[in-house]
Amino acid sequence: MSHASLIEPGESHDPRESMEYDVVIVGGGPAGLSAAIRLKQLAARNSAAISVCVLEKGSEIGAHILSGAVMDPRAINELIPDWKEKGAPLDVPVTEDRFLFLTETGARAVPHWALPDNFKNEGNYVVSLANVTRWLGQQAEAAGVEIFPGFPAAEVLYNDDGSVKGVATGNMGIGKDGQPTENFQLGMELHAKYTLFCEGARGHLGRQLNEKFRLNRDSDPQVYGIGIKELWEIDPAKHQPGLVIHSAGWPLDPQTYGGSFLYHIDNNQVMVGFVVGLGYSNPYLSPFEEFQRYKTHPEIRRFLEGGKRVSYGARAITAGGLLSLPKLVFPGGALVGDDAGFLNASRIKGSHAAIKTGMLAADAAFDAVQAGRAADELTAYPESFKTSWLYTELHRARNFKQWMSKGLYLGTLMVGIEQKLFGGNVPWTLHHQHWDHEMLKPASQCKPIEYPKPDGKLTFDRLSSVFISNTNHEENQPAHLTLKDPGVPVNVNLRTYAGPEGRYCPAAVYEFVKNDDGNDRLVINAQNCVHCKTCDIKDPTQNIVWVTPEGGGGPNYAGM
Incomplete structure (x- = not known):
């Protein structure tokens, strides 16, 4: 069918209206938009x-997109070969790579010849992924894709046979008390x-689909990092467009996985950020504070001093790689991009993988729709992934995170041997054994960090950081950070782990306060949430569940 049709509610006594499409895509990031563009390209060709x-x-396409980002153009070359002529904002080619090992006051640069290929960025571009995504949105709309920003998919719908039927958007105008207000609108x-699920790392519906269809029963546990980023305007004399700097080491201890990036983009701006693996064990560790400390290093502060911070954000990223990929398909749908x-x-790097998997999923969905099939498993998608260049790339890197989680020195040595000597083609495979939330030690076994x-x-x-992320939520709505058991934060997290949610959250959402009677309670400042999903991943009892807030809420990233 060429146009969506509006269907009045039938005999089911469900008052929600429904719309019919051939393909519904959840998430307007690089994966979702690439899938949409590819579907329309295939339709035009055929x-x-x-x-x-x-x-x-998000309130608009790109509003919730946060990434480093140095972009490998391989996938976008395939999707839109004339992207340059069409004005894609890939304007700053990488001009120089530096990799530094930091101590508290010193830095040792790795000679360029010694860098493994994965740290070389020749032919890549320093980009604002939010702006690239906005441009992809324009291409999708021009191709005839219907895009609905400000409408979060809140619920998966199923057919009688258990296959995915589609999704429902959340109800609008529900008050804090859970009751409809005068602004109430049904989803x-x-x-x-x-239905293609392209929600990014730790997707809210992707998580439910994982559990329902047991998609990760044959894969390693997924592991994550939190990426925290700031955009700065710096002194033009210090600005080198296309300079890419990565670092490892200080301020993290050698046993904690993490590292930094500092990318020089155009307009005298630099993107500076820090990634901490969420498998860390000390509950006193604060990724946000580690990032702030990192900026004080002599090698980093020299670029930033005298400059001005203009934006801030945070987002979880998946880091498990090939071995942590779940089964990608289930009856009626698929997981695409970082949702998988x-x-x-x-x-x-993940944007090239998001675009490529969006294309592969679209190919499978298009063929199925044209063949008159519906709600079966799109097996052609995982099959085509296995024969793609992306599979080869991820297979070469399959042991990276496992080695690095063994400590900076052993990890660096083994990654160097695997990548530099063998090009990733080694006869051994290491596996992830634990989920990130299992890794925290009791506070009594750890040293506080000042x-x-x-x-x-x-x-x-x-708080000043959240302010410049342009984060906003309708205040009179139920908190979208929900607790399975409201007693657990005080009775378990605070008593055993010294309240880690106050430290792993980069947006001051969680704070423990004293009641008048001297007892502790957890306050959830949901309006501060930048949708990074870290709490959903790292909460040691998995008691916090992130659900979608009212449409359009959250950060509004410009140029991030």
Whole structure:
């Protein structure tokens, strides 16, 4: 069918209206938009019609997109070969790579010849992935894709046989007390022959699908990092467009996985960020504070001093790689991009993988729709992935995170041997054994970390940071950070782990306060949430569940 049709509620007594599409795509990031564009390209080439819609929880396309980012153009070359002529914002080619091992006051650069290929960025571009995504959105709309920003998919819908039927958007205008307000609006059902889930790392619906269909029963546990990023305007004299700097070491201890990036983009701006693996064991560790400390290193502060911070954000990234990929398909749908975990942690790159898997999933969905099939398993998608260049790339990097989680020195040595000597083609495979939330030790076994107070020039606190992320939520709505058991934060997390949610959250959402009677309670400042998903991943009892807030809520990243 060429146009979506509006269906009045039938005899089911369900008052929600529904719309029918051939393919519904959840998430307007690089994966979802690439899938949508590819579907419309295939339809045009085959003189066929296919109806496609994209749901995006952000207030606009790109509002929730946060990445480093150095972009490998391989996938976008395949999707839109004339992207340059069409004005894609890949304007700053990488001009120089530096990799530094930091101590508290010193830095040792790795000679360029000694860098493994995964740290070389020749031919890549320093980009704002939010802006690239906005451009992809324009291409999708021009191709006839219907895009609905500000409409989060809140619920998976199923057919009677258990296959995925589509999704429903969340109800609007529910008050804090859970009751409808005068602004109440029912959610909408979107039915499809196939639904592609492209929500990014730790997708809210992807997590439910994982559990329902046991998609990760044959894979390693997925592991994550939290990436925290700031955009700075710096002194033009210090600015080198295309300079890419990565570091490892200080301020993290050698046993904690993590590292930094500092990318020079155009307009005298640099993107500076820090990634901490969420498998860390000390509950006193704060990724946000480690990032602030990192900026005080002589090698980093020299670029930033005298400059101005203009934006801030945070987002979890999947880091498990090939071995942690779940089964990608289930009756009626598929997981695409970082919703499945397609990120090459050794390269700190995922956008090319998101675009490529979006294309592969679209190919399978298009063929199925044209063949008159619906709600079966798109087996052609995982099969085509296995024969793609992306599989080869991820296979070479399959041991990276496992080695690095064994400590900086052993990890660096073994990754160097695997990548430099063998090009990743080694006869051994290492496996992840634990989920990140299992890794915290009780506070009694760990040493508190004293972090310096922010100076307001180079280092900052969480609240001033959240302010420049342009985060906003409708205040009169139920908190979208839900607790399975409201007693657990105080009785378990605070008593055993010294309240780690106050430290792993980069947005001051969680704080423990004293009641009048002297007892502790957890306050959830949900309006601060930047949708990074770290709490959903790292909470030691898995008691916190992130659900979608009212449409359009969250950060509004410009140029991130």
